[in-house]
Amino acid sequence: MRRLLSHSELSKSRIVDTFLTSSDWDIYRRSLTGQISTSEVSDVLINAFKHVNRQRDEFVEIKEKSEKLDHNLSHLDKLFHKSVKRVDLIGQNLKKLQVSLSGLQELCCDEKELSSGIKAFTDGTMHLTDSLNDLNKYVDYEYDVDIKDMINYIEALRQLIRLKDQKQIDYEELSEYLTRSINEKNNLLSGYGSGNYFKSKLEELAGINQEMARRDKIAKLETRVQSLTDEVEKSKQVADEFEKEVLREVEQFEHIKTLELKDSLASLAQKHIDFYDDMVDKWSKIEQRLESA
């Protein structure tokens, strides 16, 4: 549910939250995924080994930082796992300690004071073990999920940026193609063919009318250039739009991430405070009890 919430916020920024509230969310999602699977995936495959040549500094920064964030978070995740394991072991040890102490208590039962002191201590250890377990479970299940969510969210952001890159790559490819076509056309217009002497000779031998072919070519190129210019124009627009959108999205991401981190940290701190306060309460009593004994 939390995950859905974080994603829903994401979708809210795209003004599709109406779909979330309406009942045909599933249909919408299917259509959404369908779109993605047909058009974008092939692009991804094609452009997998291509790099964006020209990039705005912001995106370089975003990429680097998101990578670092991801790295940090996964480390935190690992470390929390480790600590959870250790705390588990400590809990087991404390249980053993309880057993030993209750044995001791039995042994000392002729000494009322001491035995009740040991009893208090053992009970305290039991509480400690239980609460420690609870806290540990919280860290293991909930906080860990928070971290994982964050990692996924960052992953989503990175995918978005990759998508933006693809748009940009489209645009760059197109514009490259366009310049190549323009060059070719210009060459033809200036009269030196495509600059390929052998090719023109061959065509001459084949009895093709040089001039005709040239004019044909020029006309073809012209239309191509025309359509390409349109395309480039369009894709540039798309890329720019996308870039803007992505930047806005990143802002959104920042906002949501901050909120989310705040929430998760706050609840983590609260859980710890609850645990420690409760234990301080109990153990202070035990200490007093032992002091008075």
Added chain:
Amino acid sequence: MNIFDGSDEEDNNPFSGTTHLYASGIAAVTDGPDDYDFTEPFNNSEINENSGKNLSHEPIQEIDEPAEEIDDDSLQTWKFASTELSRTSAFDTSYTKIADQGAKFEAIRIVDAGQYRDIYGKYAIGYKIEFGGIKVTRRYSEFDTLRQSLCRLLPTIIIPPIPSKHPIIKYLFNPLHAKKDIRTIERRQRLLSRFLNNCHKVKEIRDHVVFQKFLNPEYYWKEVLNSPPISILPMNNLLAPPLNPTKPSPIHLLLPTPASLTMRRHEELMESNDESELRFFEHDSCLLKYKEILQPLNKTGRNIRSNVQTYSAVLSELGAYFNAFSLENSVFQVHTLLEQVNRLSIGIEKTGQAIDVNYVSAEMFSETIMTALEERSKEMLQFIQEAQRVLRFRNFKQEQYYTVEATIEKRKDRITQLKEADKQASRLEEALKLNAEESPTVAQAMESITKSPSNRKLTEEPKLGTFRSPSSRNGRSTSDSLASDVEPHLLTQDERVFQVKKLEKEIEKLNECFKLIEKDLKQVNESMDNSLNNLETYFHDSWYTILHELAHNVVSWLKDCSESWKNAKQSISSI
């Protein structure tokens, strides 16, 4: 608490925890309330080598006048006795209250440990003991020999344990280095000071001249070891007065030395319902139960300690990553969100700090577990081992008692046997005399009867030694009653008379022995019962201290953590 105030400004230096600990450890030792007016204030940072040099020069003048040593000795004991007087009143009350005062109040303190130069100019690790304003530096091996000597000098007393030796192989490859093995040395310092104080609590040890000499810088320990009373200790403590083995006592030398314990007798004793026996049986089983509990407890303590240590290491790493996280938590600088992001950074940093505090307190907690739970339970186990050794001594003593008793019984039987045989023989002789007048063959046979025992006696002689081995081995009583096991009617009348006489003499001696061993056993029982009771109260007191210490540390650990998390929470909620 102030430890953590400092750590707020520090970042997560991995050593911050340990150095804090060390600092607070030293401070705890030196700042402890002092009971004596004459204790000189001493500088914490004073280097041991200085005192080592002082010590090595001082005694040289003393040692040039060996003639005065005895005077010196008595003077010294007198001096100690006088300081003792002033101390006992304060001490007796503190003994019971020690749980409250904790480790800070100690009669003897080891104020410093480290490299020093011993009297032969060699460098060694020394432990500077302060006792009643006097400082003396002793090595670990000297503590060890002190303890061994005490064990031999006071066989009925449970001698407090010292930390176990370094494994010898490890030592060969890697001798203790003042700087490298700071943990080992610290541990020893802690435990050796516990040893001295535990010794001090036992009146018999406290008043013992050897112990007092150990605390006196005017004595070379080596010479103490090679001089009375240690040098005149008997080889076998069973053949000496139990409360004071160095006191010469010729009758003790006559006592038998049991080679091994017969548990059967022990069980018989249990059935006999003797009151003191029952008490000792209780002691014994109590110790066993304690041991059964302490062994897993010690293990658990060790496990908890190592797990908490690993946990704290994980926490320190976690804190470090949180700190890194606080610096790089945004993917993009958005100007409108700058304020928020900064807040977030602070929030994350505070969380990291909370985790750091957790780490430091976990480290401290693990230290407490080590000192309070792990080491103390180990010490108790050693105590139990020691107590069992003492109990074994008692069992041997008992064995002696029963052997002597049985021997007396045997001898008495023998005398009656002999006497009866005498009577029978005289009756027989009379009858035979009557018959001999009638027939010469009977006379001949009678002659052979009177002769044969002496032959037999010779052949059986070598056997006797082995047969009588359980009763005594010291030769004297063996020769006293050579032919005691030969069938009485095979002996001549003279021999019988001779044996009866011998046996009567022996019984006299044995009775003396019996009285002695009875007295011994009583003394042993009394002193040991006392010692064991003391041990029991010591254990109880220890548990109070341990539990209290643990609870106290748990509380301070929890409090620190709770505080730091509250801090974190505050700055998180301001995001």
